[in-house]
Amino acid sequence: MTERESHDNIELRPSSEFSARAVRHVVAEVVAAPPPELDWARLETRLLERLESERVTLRSTPPGSLGALFGFVAMAASVVLFVLGAGGPAATRAAATDQLVDVATLPVIDDALGAHSHLAASLAPGSALESGGAARRFVLPGVAAFMLAPGSRVVVRRTGEPYVLELAFGQVTAEVVPRHDTDAIVEAFIVESGGTRVAVHGTVFSVARSPERVEVEVTEGVVAVGPAGYRGDTTGHLLAAPSRATFAARDARLIEVYAPTRATMAAAATPRRDPASLLPAANPLGISRLAEPDAEREVHVRAASRQAPSAPGRDVRAEAVPQPLQGNPGTDATSPPAAGGEPSAAGAVAMSVADARAAMVSCLRRATANAPAASLSVSVSSQITVTLDGDDDVATVQFAPPLRPEIQGQCAGLLFGRAVAGAGSSFVIPFSSR
Amino acid sequence: MSTDDVDAWVESARRGDRTAFTKLFRAHRSLITAVVFRMLGPTGDLEDVVQEVFIQIHKSLPDFRGQAKFTTWAHRVAVNVVLMHRRRARSRPVLVEEEAGGHEPDAGLLPDQDLSRQRRVRAFYRLLDKLSDKKRAVFVLHELEGMAPADIATEVDCPVLTVRTRLFYARRELAQMMHDEPALAGLLAELELAAEGQEQAADADEPARTALGQGRDRRSDP
Structure with missing residues (x-):
């Protein structure tokens, strides 16, 4: 008797004999079912190409820092991206196929704010850009503008759509031109590094890294963070503004979701700048503000926000006090952050599931109320799954099917930073409107 | 394909011989695909995950000590990759139900x-x-x-x-x-x-x- 058989003889069978027999029957069918015939030639080609690209990456990566790099994908709207590489110029070996471009040979243009930018439209795959001792700004007309912090290097891996940059080391900040021609998810601009990819769905956000981690902060809209190396749209964790989360650099595994900071909330509440003003000239995107000590401060803010509304000895999250979700922001200490006001750090009083549902449905109804034309009837339907972390704080908000990124960001933002009492690990909000 | 063949291919692939690794791929792709398919079910991710398994096999070849058969070891790598894939996919946005890639063979x-x-x-x-x-x-x-x-x-x-x-x-x-x-x-x-x-x-x-x-x-x- 095999171990499997002996195990099956243990009295752990389903109560219904017929159901148990049916399970066994289907299991036998599943085991016997032949797998689909894949396109082996294509798979082999892709596999070998990927192995070759990883071999090149290995050659161009400092020893010990493979997997310690990170990246993101920016999509279809105004995006701010901030990346800190783990290595440094001295530790880097350029891949044999990469050609370092002399930045001085690139045409210089001035944007609406008078910032000097290098026109990078002519760069071909394999072109490497280094910033040297000063920050340098590059523009890809119609696609994005990106800023290399001092001591940074990126390599163009693909032109066209999506435009792919690989961050070798240092920092890159990018803002992607919004796409208004389609509601579909379009990956227009990508930065990849190591095993992590961050996809932005119409968002202002930042990404920072420590040696093993990637930190993503979303101030506007929605980002998707997932593993690199897959075809098609980036899949992974969906973060909606305002939120901040940490991922493993190697495989984009979610490590922790933080409550949004005051700065994030304030940025989320600030109307988006005109896309034409990509990257302000003075202290573009505040790179220095995203260093590691800031993360510690934000964790502190998160902890403080849980304690502040509570009198000594009281657990405010256990009370599930219904709170007005569209109150007067900035004046009500228990109100969640809302656009147009200064959010309160002491705003993390637990809401009930009913409150969360009401807030989400109300927000979605408002956001989807206007049809593009009076003669059109628009039907919107989505199932929103809210997952909570161990402290009952909202960790992720998923829309299936997805709605327009700005709607997702606007409505999911109502829940981030809030605790939901009595919901277990997740709950679902069905939404449908006509 | 004998065990000696596989051992030789493994040894060559470890040294960076791409042709040997291609032979390993061709010899084991059906087995790995079957494992991934059974574990994931009909899914559009099948091809991607199979590729990921072979990428992982390639990366882990230096750790293969030959204490088990290569097939057994590759099966375990595939199981790990699929479990990892499931963990990563847990919270990803799902647009539509994805159909399986490839064509299902005639089961008679x-x-x-x-x-x-x-x-x-x-x-x-x-x-x-x-x-x-x-x-x-x-x-x-x-x-x-x-x-x-x-x-x-x-x-x-x-x-x-x-x-x-x-x-x-x-x-x-x-x-x-x-x-x-x-x-x-x-x-x-x-x-x-x-x-x-x-x-x-x-x-x-x-x-x-x-x-x-x-x-x-x-x-x-x-």
């Missing part, structure tokens, strides 16, 4: 039988996806991959008793959920009908057997 069944089987298999994977990840992993590894509870315990890093408990609850939940899936509820009805038919046949045979027995008894009377 009549068209309606084949269609019914495919429906049952898809329905079964839908039920599997309703299980918690922990229960799903244990059930799939044991029932579909035939792994022993002790091996699963090592794989998922928990005590063997926990594996058995998860298996118990997974089976029970699946059995309960089957009634809600039309394709599987139909199978249940078929099984019940078949059982009833057997009982009726047994009942019909019973008087004859009884009469025969009585006759035998009478003949044996003095």
Whole structure:
């Protein structure tokens, strides 16, 4: 008797004999079912190409820092991206196929704010850009503008759509031109590094890294963070503004979701700048503000926000006090952050599931109320799954099917930073409107 | 393909011989695809995950000590990659239900039988996806991959008793959920009908057997 058989003889069978027999029957069918015939030639080609690209990456990566790099994908709207590489110029070996471009040979243009930018439209795959001792700004007309912090290097891996940059080391900040021609998810601009990819769905956000981690902060809209190396749209964790989360650099595994900071909330509440003003000239995107000590401060803010509304000895999250979700922001200490006001750090009083549902449905109804034309009837339907972390704080908000990124960001933002009492690990909000 | 061939390819692939690795790929792609397919079910991710398995095999070749057969080791790598893929995919946005990539080969069944089987298999994977990840992993590894509870315990890093408990609850939940899936509820009805038919046949045979027995008894009377 095999171990499997002996195990099956243990009295752990389903109560219904017929159901148990049916399970066994289907299991036998599943085991016997032949797998689909894949396109082996294509798979082999892709596999070998990927192995070759990883071999090149290995050659161009400092020893010990493979997997310690990170990246993101920016999509279809105004995006701010901030990346800190783990290595440094001295530790880097350029891949044999990469050609370092002399930045001085690139045409210089001035944007609406008078910032000097290098026109990078002519760069071909394999072109490497280094910033040297000063920050340098590059523009890809119609696609994005990106800023290399001092001591940074990126390599163009693909032109066209999506435009792919690989961050070798240092920092890159990018803002992607919004796409208004389609509601579909379009990956227009990508930065990849190591095993992590961050996809932005119409968002202002930042990404920072420590040696093993990637930190993503979303101030506007929605980002998707997932593993690199897959075809098609980036899949992974969906973060909606305002939120901040940490991922493993190697495989984009979610490590922790933080409550949004005051700065994030304030940025989320600030109307988006005109896309034409990509990257302000003075202290573009505040790179220095995203260093590691800031993360510690934000964790502190998160902890403080849980304690502040509570009198000594009281657990405010256990009370599930219904709170007005569209109150007067900035004046009500228990109100969640809302656009147009200064959010309160002491705003993390637990809401009930009913409150969360009401807030989400109300927000979605408002956001989807206007049809593009009076003669059109628009039907919107989505199932929103809210997952909570161990402290009952909202960790992720998923829309299936997805709605327009700005709607997702606007409505999911109502829940981030809030605790939901009595919901277990997740709950679902069905939404449908006509 | 002999074991010696595989060993030679492994050794060459370790040294960076791309041709040897291609041979390993060609020799094991069907096996790996079958493992991934059984664990994930019909999905559009199949090709990507199979590729990921071979990428992982390539990366891990230096760690392969030859203590187990390459096939066994590759199976374990595939299981790990699929489990990792499931963890990563747990919270990704799902746009639509993805269809399996590639073409399903002819299983030699009549068209309606084949269609019914495919429906049952898809329905079964839908039920599997309703299980918690922990229960799903244990059930799939044991029932579909035939792994022993002790091996699963090592794989998922928990005590063997926990594996058995998860298996118990997974089976029970699946059995309960089957009634809600039309394709599987139909199978249940078929099984019940078949059982009833057997009982009726047994009942019909019973008087004859009884009469025969009585006759035998009478003949044996003095």
